[in-house]
Amino acid sequence: MxxxxxxxxxxxxxxxxxxxxxxxxxxxxxxxxxxxxxxxxxxxxxxxxxxxxxxxxxxxxxxxxxxxxxxxxxxxxxxxxxxxxxxxxxxxxxxxxxxxxxxxxxxxxxxxxxxxxxxxxxxxxxxxxxxxxxxxxxxxxxxxxxxxxxxxxxxxxxxxxxxxxxxxxxxxxxxxxxxxxxxxxxxGQGGLPAGMSGRGLVLMSGGIDSPVAAHRMIRRGLKVDFLHFSGMPFTGPESIYKAYSLVRQLDRFQVGSRLFVIPFGKAQQQLKSSGAERLQIVAQRRLMLRTAEALADDLGAECLVTGDALGQVSSQTMANITALDDAVDLPILRPLIGMDKTEIMDQARRIGTLAISELPDEDCCTMLTPRQVETAAKIGDLRQIDRRLDADELAEHLLTTAQVHKPSFLGEAAPARVRAAGA
Missing domain, CATH: 3.30.2130.30 (VC0802-like)
Structure with a gap:
């Protein structure tokens, strides 16, 4: 200043x-x-x-x-x-x-x-x-x-x-x-006061896109919580540290942020064993969304927020985005949908998240990735995988493993292992 x-x-x-x-x-x-x-x-x-x-x-x-x-x-x-x-x-x-x-x-x-x-x-x-x-x-x-x-x-x-x-x-x-x-x-930031437009739940990876998506929705008046899926127990805690640092940086814009962390490695292993093959990435994202919807219900959140940008990666084609929407009833907000990577990186730099996102880590999205990824997933095929996994029950089980943190930019922190409804 x-x-x-x-x-x-x-x-x-x-x-x-x-x-x-x-x-x-x-x-x-x-x-x-x-x-x-x-x-x-x-x-x-x-x-x-x-x-x-x-x-x-x-x-x-x-x-x-x-x-x-x-x-x-x-x-x-x-x-x-x-x-x-x-x-x-x-x-x-x-x-x-x-x-x-x-x-x-x-x-x-x-x-x-x-x-x-x-x-x-x-x-x-x-x-x-x-x-x-x-x-x-x-x-x-x-x-x-x-x-x-x-x-x-x-x-x-x-x-x-x-x-x-x-x-x-x-x-x-x-x-x-x-x-x-x-x-x-x-x-200043402009926009609307955080919390004026209701509550949302952001699916927070350790990458560049999701923190920018969160910032854009906070600017439109959402009060958001964050959900991170780690690759544990098959990866180290680095992605959790990154997610914590990103949420702490974003807490400047709303105060009182909560980060929920769910170990996702074993669920990915189940997906691989189910024969998902080329559908592995889209199927696991559907499971993440189901779990996020269950958590949102506990938190009183009215929507989910992701960092999807149309066509940026194979899982973000129009067909695959439609297949993801089919997994949940809550609306999925995608504030970056029409942006290119350069625009997203410029915004990440401006809000102070880019340097954190570029730190090396191994998160769940890099694990068990098939050699080829389906770009035009059929909803019927994905629903069959959901039934084989009993996806709703698996999502509820994943939710019981959630750990909540409060990464406050004011210096407060209160980690605790809890069921989401008690957070």
């Missing part, structure tokens, strides 16, 4: 008052939420709760809604460094479009001018001033205030004014009881 006003000397006391710059706090701009109608308050209430949860390890905060689509987060008495840490967390909260570190000052023209001019010291290049008065009783209009501040900055430093694509932008927003002065901010 780039720190606005970084050219200004640090305040003499913890809230900035000693420097005359006012209190440093966090201003957030909302996006899609402001378009909601009569249920907008529900979205805002969920967002406020998510904001508080995301910084619960950083101390008590004060949160207030200002006008249309603006939230202010304060922590009186905190140092500038502590407030900057809160701003970093806010950039990961779904529903927030922009995050700014701002100076909260008296709604007085001389005070606003003094802080605005001092905030632009020691910069290089062109600048522009964007002013907005939410309180229409303020003596100057927005354009008059911008012109006034711009002229004072030119007098003080001689910077050139450039209204289009300036090197630096100074923002001033005048509210009912105060004003906020700040420079450039950081883009």
């Amino acid at each position: 780039p720190a606005p006003l970084e050219s200004v000397p640090p305040p003499q006391d913890r809230d900035g008052a000693g420097s005359g710059l006012g209190e440093l706090c966090v201003l957030m701009k909302l996006g899609e939420i402001v378009l909601k109608g009569s249920n907008r308050k529900l979205f805002e209430r969920r967002l406020h709760n998510n904001i508080r949860n995301s910084v619960r390890d950083l101390g008590q905060i004060r949160l207030s809604q200002r006008g249309s689509g603006v939230i202010i987060v304060r922590r009186p008495g905190a140092s500038d460094v502590e407030v900057a840490r809160i701003a970093e967390r806010m950039a990961d909260v779904m529903g927030v479009v922009w995050v700014h570190l701002v100076r909260r000052v008296d709604k007085d023209l001389d005070t606003i001018t003094d802080v605005a001019v001092r905030s632009m010291a020691d910069l290089q290049g062109s600048f522009a001033v964007r002013a907005r008065r939410r309180d229409k009783r303020f003596a100057m209009t927005s354009s008059e205030l911008a012109g006034h501040l711009g002229s004072r900055i030119v007098e003080a430093y001689g910077y050139p004014v450039r209204l289009k694509r300036p090197d630096h932008t100074l923002y001033v927003e005048v509210d009912k009881d105060e004003a906020f002065v700040f420079t450039d901010g950081t883009p």
Whole structure:
């Protein structure tokens, strides 16, 4: 997070008052939420709760809604460094479009001018001033205030004014009881508050795709849990470590994530013994989906989420995707379905999961893979395999072996071996 006003000397006391710059706090701009109608308050209430949860390890905060689509987060008495840490967390909260570190000052023209001019010291290049008065009783209009501040900055430093694509932008927003002065901010996640669209269960491999799929669905308001199938007892725990690290990284965006791990190696061995042959991969994915559906029922999840992208691998042809949908009644969401690998990797890099996904491991998907994989599986053939295995009973048995972890980015962790319904 780039720190606005970084050219200004640090305040003499913890809230900035000693420097005359006012209190440093966090201003957030909302996006899609402001378009909601009569249920907008529900979205805002969920967002406020998510904001508080995301910084619960950083101390008590004060949160207030200002006008249309603006939230202010304060922590009186905190140092500038502590407030900057809160701003970093806010950039990961779904529903927030922009995050700014701002100076909260008296709604007085001389005070606003003094802080605005001092905030632009020691910069290089062109600048522009964007002013907005939410309180229409303020003596100057927005354009008059911008012109006034711009002229004072030119007098003080001689910077050139450039209204289009300036090197630096100074923002001033005048509210009912105060004003906020700040420079450039950081883009947020956008989307909807996590949990506003219900619950989902993500089938989490150790690869690149499924974490990106999870992020995209959290951004659309789902609160998700995660299910990982390991190759144990025939592989080591490396894939579990990767899944744990990936979920911990994704927990930044929703807080309170749970990871369920099921050893799948023996079930794969049963599938191989059943004569699945070329259908092995699709048949085992159907079994995974059945197990995931049983877990989702215990958790109250309303959908399953996978990282499938059409045509990316042999199991993700249109025919095979249709055969997978046949295995369960719950809807299967595939947010990456129309993306190519380069797009998915770019998003994985942006959300911080790519480096983790690229770590070496041996998961269940690499085990017992047939030399040739069926690209146009027939649903009737797969149902026969399900009957030979008694797939529903096997899925219930697999669920009893689930182990749940809580990989919190806040540093909390609570592993326990439990039946899913007791998680």
